[in-house]
Amino acid sequence: MPSQRILSGRGLVFLAVLVAAAVLVPVLSLAVPPASPFHLSAYAVTLVGKYLCYALLALALDLVWGYCGILSLGHGAFFALGGYAMGMYLMRQIGARGTYANPNLPDFMVFLNWHDLPVTWWGFSSFTYAMAMVLLVPGLLALVFGYFAFRSRVTGVYLSIITQALTYALLLAFFRNEMGFGGNNGLTDFKDILGFDIQSAGTRAALFSASCAALALGYVVAAAVTASKFGQVLVAIRDAESRTRFLGYRVETYKAAVFTLSAMMAGVAGALYVPQVGIINPGEFAPANSIEAVIWVAVGGRGTLVGAALGAVLVNWGKTFFTGVFPEYWLFLLGGLFVGVTLFLPQGILGLVDRLTAPRRPEPPAERPVAPDEQVLPAPVAE
Amino acid sequence: MTDPVLTSSLLYLDDVRVSFDGYKALRGLSLVLAPNEMRAIIGPNGAGKTTMMDVITGKTRPDTGTVFFGGSVDLTKRDEAEIANLGIGRKFQKPTVFENHSVDTNVLLALKAPRGAFDTLFGRAARDRRERIDGILRRIRLWDHRARRAGDLSHGQKQWLEIGMLLAQDPKLLLVDEPVAGMTDSETATTAELLREIARDHAVVVVEHDMAFVRDLGVKVTVLHEGAVLAEGPLDQVSADPRVVEVYLGR
Numbered sequence: 006m007p008s009q010r011i012l013s014g015r016g017l018v019f020l021a022v023l024v025a026a027a028v029l030v031p032v033l034s035l036a037v038p039p040a041s042p043f044h045l046s047a048y049a050v051t052l053v054g055k056y057l058c059y060a061l062l063a064l065a066l067d068l069v070w071g072y073c074g075i076l077s078l079g080h081g082a083f084f085a086l087g088g089y090a091m092g093m094y095l096m097r098q099i100g101a102r103g104t105y106a107n108p109n110l111p112d113f114m115v116f117l118n119w120h121d122l123p124v125t126w127w128g129f130s131s132f133t134y135a136m137a138m139v140l141l142v143p144g145l146l147a148l149v150f151g152y153f154a155f156r157s158r159v160t161g162v163y164l165s166i167i168t169q170a171l172t173y174a175l176l177l178a179f180f181r182n183e184m185g186f187g188g189n190n191g192l193t194d195f196k197d198i199l200g201f202d203i204q205s206a207g208t209r210a211a212l213f214s215a216s217c218a219a220l221a222l223g224y225v226v227a228a229a230v231t232a233s234k235f236g237q238v239l240v241a242i243r244d245a246e247s248r249t250r251f252l253g254y255r256v257e258t259y260k261a262a263v264f265t266l267s268a269m270m271a272g273v274a275g276a277l278y279v280p281q282v283g284i285i286n287p288g289e290f291a292p293a294n295s296i297e298a299v300i301w302v303a304v305g306g307r308g309t310l311v312g313a314a315l316g317a318v319l320v321n322w323g324k325t326f327f328t329g330v331f332p333e334y335w336l337f338l339l340g341g342l343f344v345g346v347t348l349f350l351p352q353g354i355l356g357l358v359d360r361l362t363a364p365r366r367p368e369p370p371a372e373r374p375v376a377p378d379e380q381v382l383p384a385p386v387a388e
Numbered sequence: 389m390t391d392p393v394l395t396s397s398l399l400y401l402d403d404v405r406v407s408f409d410g411y412k413a414l415r416g417l418s419l420v421l422a423p424n425e426m427r428a429i430i431g432p433n434g435a436g437k438t439t440m441m442d443v444i445t446g447k448t449r450p451d452t453g454t455v456f457f458g459g460s461v462d463l464t465k466r467d468e469a470e471i472a473n474l475g476i477g478r479k480f481q482k483p484t485v486f487e488n489h490s491v492d493t494n495v496l497l498a499l500k501a502p503r504g505a506f507d508t509l510f511g512r513a514a515r516d517r518r519e520r521i522d523g524i525l526r527r528i529r530l531w532d533h534r535a536r537r538a539g540d541l542s543h544g545q546k547q548w549l550e551i552g553m554l555l556a557q558d559p560k561l562l563l564v565d566e567p568v569a570g571m572t573d574s575e576t577a578t579t580a581e582l583l584r585e586i587a588r589d590h591a592v593v594v595v596e597h598d599m600a601f602v603r604d605l606g607v608k609v610t611v612l613h614e615g616a617v618l619a620e621g622p623l624d625q626v627s628a629d630p631r632v633v634e635v636y637l638g639r
């Protein structure tokens with residue numbers, strides 16, 4: 006019946022895995038001695054933590070693409086903006102410990118001969134303010150962009166193209182030194198976060214657990230949204246947009262709303278990513294990043310949430326492996342993977358799992374049987 | 389304006405013109421529908437029947453002409469969602485249901501209820517929702533199929549589901565574009581019965597090519613040809629009209 010369960014069995018398994026990882030990984034990294042085969046190096050912890058951030062980005066993308074049919078090829082922009090907001094906080098934490106030992110300005114500003122902190126940087130010493138920006142900046146951009154694009158009924162491939170243009174425009178803008186976000190080099194040389202050394206194994210483990218928590222929370226929110234009537238309207242829009250309009254739903258409002266929510270989730274993913282990789286630069290806005298995210302979702306299975314997260318982890322794990330072994334072939338492999346999945350696994354890995362494990366579909370009821378209590382329409386008029 | 393024809397009408401179209409890249413799809417179409425009236429519209433392919441529905445429901449803006457609903461609301465100034473919420477429901481020529489939703493959910497989404505994003509995200513469902521959905525499902529003969537994916541229904545069942553969604557919307561005016569296309573004879577007869585039943589408390593405009601079906605409905609008929617009204621009246625009268633015979637029935 007219409008009201009659906011928010012968490013499926015699969016969703017619960019997913020959450021259980023995340024909770025277990027959030028607890029076990031720090032233990033294996035911190036409490037198990039390095040000599041033990043069960044020890045996890047800080048490198049490994051950070052690597053998987055990074056995958057989890059990608060998984061959250063994929064989840065966000067799946068919410069708009071899988072459920073509402075909005076193929077965003079610019080979600081990397083929201084991820085990067087969230088990352089920059091976090092990066093700005095981390096820059097402010099450096100204080101006077103920079104090369105130029107300027108207590109008021111980040112190094113790159115001193116280098117550019119700037120004397121005052123630009124307005125855009127005000128408030129970023131506060132963690133709370135920075136975290137608000139992690140949500141607000143991507144959210145606001147998505148809201149404004151979505152409002153105009155969806156109100157003008159830009160759909161399909163045209164929408165994909167303008168999302169791609171959006172991230173490309175931001176890439177160019179952030180490259181410029183005058184923008185005040187570190188230009189080409191971006192933001193890096195972070196020292197600590199909330200007073201903890203950003204390089205220490207303890208902080209890395211904590212960031213890992215925070216990534217698990219963010220992914221779990223993002224999943225619960227996305228699952229609740231998609232299980233609600235709002236979510237059913239999203240699917241209706243995806244499958245028959247004009248039908249939905251003629252039923253009286255404001256399609257543009259729904260699209261802008263889900264696009265904004267998704268952008269905020271992507272922003273959180275970027276914010277957790279930056280302290281783990283230690284740098285954010287304009288390269289994160291590269292159109293190719295956004296396209297890769299689409300591939301993760303396609304590989305895992307669009308419109309499944311769990312599949313999107315799984316796809317992100319698997320593809321990136323493959324990327325780490327292959328770029329280590331034969332770096333020059335990775336892009337071909339990725340392209341091949343996308344073509345292969347599109348042709349042979351339109352529902353992605355989860356779709357395949359479903360097909361292999363599902364009990365055979367029950368036969369549809371025979372020719373319109375009539376229930377005993379059914380009020381049958383009048384018999385056809387005799388011809 | 390105090391035109392009595394306008395103020396007493398449910399739907400009022402006067403001299404509506406629409407052209408697509410120079411092709412004149414509607415050339416001065418005028419039509420008046422009384423509250424609770426049922427009207428059949430016939431006309432050859434390309435006569436502008438679907439375009440007329442597009443104009444009424446806000447999908448297409450007319451180049452010139454007046455379109456009023458309920459004697460006072462100018463439909464040319466509203467968009468699809470607003471017009472739907474004013475109480476105009478529409479069934480497409482090609483059956484359009486939400487294929488990946490269950491039959492149940494299709495009706496639920498159509499059910500008269502607040503349509504805002506906030507309402508559907510956080511709102512509580514109305515108490516009588518289940519009964520209303522069940523009532524509609526029985527009426528359109530799909531109660532036994534309520535849990536099925538709408539995409540798995542037969543063509544005729546999809547047509548009924550779409551009519552059921554119209555019922556769930558509870559509009560003042562239903563626009564039904566070719567409801568029996570592709571139906572078997574017995575399905576067609578059942579659909580005629582269903583529409584007559586609906587017409588008891590709703591105004592309905594039905595576009596149809598199937599003459600037996602139109603005869604079955606037994607209502608006033610408007611013949612469209614090249615974007616304008618050619619004849620209007622009981623089916624027997626219009627089908628005797630030599631101009632109608634020439635453009636449509638005689639082919």
Ligand SMILES: Nc1ncnc2c1ncn2[C@@H]1O[C@H](COP(=O)(O)OP(=O)(O)OP(=O)(O)O)[C@@H](O)[C@H]1O
Pocket residue numbers: 408411412413431432433434435436437438439440481
């Ligand atoms: N969006 C459009 N762009 C261009 N031409 C259009 C458009 N919509 C309709 N037309 C043209 O306008 C004319 C009227 O079309 P319409 O669909 O209203 O006819 P109809 O009476 O519904 O015909 P049918 O019985 O085939 O459904 C046709 O010649 C059609 O090709």
Ligand SMILES: [Mg+2]
Pocket residue numbers: 437438439481565
């Ligand atoms: Mg038509």
